Amino acid sequence: MGYQVNGTTVAADEEGYITDISQWSRELAAEIAKEEKIEMSDDHWEVVNFLRDYYEEYQIAPAIRVLTKAVKNSMGPEKGNSQYLYELFPYGPAKQACKIAGLPKPTGCI
Amino acid sequence: MQDDDINTEGVVKKFMFVNRRAPYGTVYALEGLEMVLIAAAFEQDVSVVFMDDGVYQLKKGQDTKAVNMKNFSPTFRALDGYDVEKLYVEKESLEARGLSPADLVVPVEVLSADELGTLMAEQDVVMTA
Amino acid sequence: MPMLHTVNKSPFQTTTLESCLRLAKKGSAVLLIEDAVYGALDGTAVSARVAKRMKELKFYVLGPDIAARGLGEAKLIDGVTVVDYGNFVDLVAEHDATQAWM
Numbered sequence: 001m002g003y004q005v006n007g008t009t010v011a012a013d014e015e016g017y018i019t020d021i022s023q024w025s026r027e028l029a030a031e032i033a034k035e036e037k038i039e040m041s042d043d044h045w046e047v048v049n050f051l052r053d054y055y056e057e058y059q060i061a062p063a064i065r066v067l068t069k070a071v072k073n074s075m076g077p078e079k080g081n082s083q084y085l086y087e088l089f090p091y092g093p094a095k096q097a098c099k100i101a102g103l104p105k106p107t108g109c110i
Numbered sequence: 111m112q113d114d115d116i117n118t119e120g121v122v123k124k125f126m127f128v129n130r131r132a133p134y135g136t137v138y139a140l141e142g143l144e145m146v147l148i149a150a151a152f153e154q155d156v157s158v159v160f161m162d163d164g165v166y167q168l169k170k171g172q173d174t175k176a177v178n179m180k181n182f183s184p185t186f187r188a189l190d191g192y193d194v195e196k197l198y199v200e201k202e203s204l205e206a207r208g209l210s211p212a213d214l215v216v217p218v219e220v221l222s223a224d225e226l227g228t229l230m231a232e233q234d235v236v237m238t239a
Numbered sequence: 240m241p242m243l244h245t246v247n248k249s250p251f252q253t254t255t256l257e258s259c260l261r262l263a264k265k266g267s268a269v270l271l272i273e274d275a276v277y278g279a280l281d282g283t284a285v286s287a288r289v290a291k292r293m294k295e296l297k298f299y300v301l302g303p304d305i306a307a308r309g310l311g312e313a314k315l316i317d318g319v320t321v322v323d324y325g326n327f328v329d330l331v332a333e334h335d336a337t338q339a340w341m
Contacts, residue, residue, distance in 0.1 A: 058188035059180065063151040066191050107147040132249050134307050135274030163249050166277065169309035176303030183309070206251070208282035 003031045017099050021055070024102030032100045036091070044088050044100075050074065051101040061103040064094040123234040125149045126157045129164030130238060133182070134174065139167050140182055142239030147185075150192035157233070158189070159226060160218070161200035165207060168199070168214040186216045200226055241266045243334035247273040247341065250285040259340045260292055268297040270322070270330060276304045281314040293318045301327060 001016065002009045005028045012018045016035060018028070029048060033040045040048075050071060054062055062070060064082070072080020079085075085093035094106045127146050131138040149156050160168055167183065174181040189197070197218045204210065204220060211218060221229070230236055244263050248255040256271075256278050263269060269289075271279050278289055279300040289298055298319045305311060305321065315321070322330070331337050 057184060058191075059182055059184045060147070060188055062188070062191070063147070065151070065153075066188075070191055107144060107151065131252070132274045132277065132308070134304075135247065135249065163251050163274070163277070166308060171309035171311060172307060173309070173311065174307040177307045179307065181307075206284035207277070208280065 003028060003035070005031055015099075015105065017105055018102050021102050021104075024052075028102065029100050032102075036096050036100065038089065038096065038100070040100075041088075044097075046075070046079075047071070047085065047088060047093070047097050048101045051097055051103060055101070055103050061098045061106040062094065063106050064092070067094050067097075067106075120152075122153065122155055124155045124157070124232065126159060126230060126233040126236045128159045128161065128230075128236060128238040129167055130162040132163040132166040133172070134177065134179055138239045139164070140180075142237075143167075143182060143185060145237060145239065146189070146194060147192060150189070150194045153193075156194045157196040157198065157229065158194060159198045159200070159230075161203045161226070163203075165199055165203050165209060165214075168216060168218070169209070170213055170215050183215050189216070198226060198229070241268070241334065243267070243330055243337045244269045245337060245339045246271055246275040246278070247339075249274040250278040250288060255340050256285075256288060259338075260288060260296075263292070263296055265295040268299060268330060268334060270299040270301065270327065271319075272301040272327075273304055276300050276308060276310065279305075279315050279319045280310065281316045286316055289319070290316050299326070299330065 001014065002011045005025065010018055010023045010028055018024065030040060038044065054070060068080055068082055068085060089096040098106055127142060129139060129142050133139040146156060146158055168186060172181050172183045197216060199218045199220050201220050201222050211220060241264060244259050244267060246256050246259050246269065250256040256275060259269060278285060280286065299322045300319050302321045302323050
């Protein structure tokens, strides 16, 4: 499968994770979010951008527990908790937000 | 594992992952790291050992652009966030390669073969890659 | 031209480099690639293997594999020449035969 962005197709695996992270763009992220039935707000973008920075630094997509803790350290406890993150990404913050951020599926998710 | 918190309250075992291979020449090092991350995601008591050519996995300054492979050495710096804090390097292996802890991307505890052997004997599960 | 030997296994892990160095005839070239690049480093427990035959053999090491392993700044054994992929092809073309020690 893939996503159509600006007339080009970006390849993705059967679960919808794009296969080449360098092809990511904000337009693509919006397209993936639409597939995930998520209306992107500033709060959503904040988490997506955070994940992209995390990947840039560590070269992995974090597991949910690690993401929650890292968000807490960076943005404070009112955002660094699973309730807040699940409200933004109801089908799993790690999985959905990583997908929108163009990252691979988090390690530790089977 | 689902994103929700199932499977996180269970038996915690002492897992030791022993890395003995250099990065990039074979896929063992990358797969070994993957195992560590999975065990950590399941909140197990994880120790990671680097010995023999495995110490080369931690060498600073890796640049894989020209070989067109993913440089996974930055991921070792993420282990702290996964609560994997027990990183051990065998002294003999480090010295045989002319390396010191200052050459490595993360802080480690340097142990002699004898001390590592004692630690290994205390584990519930030991896996080598 | 004599033979080109390529070695791709770490000298700490296997005896491949030792076997190559035992059989390589005077005047041959040895190119260290992939995990064998560790054999080109000075100041290790196995440095003497390559150093011992430096007078009789030409030693090369593949630069991209050195850089990948964080050894770009590391001290190599005196006399080892760093080559790129283009030089690798040239070396193969210049020699009568290539023995790839696996």
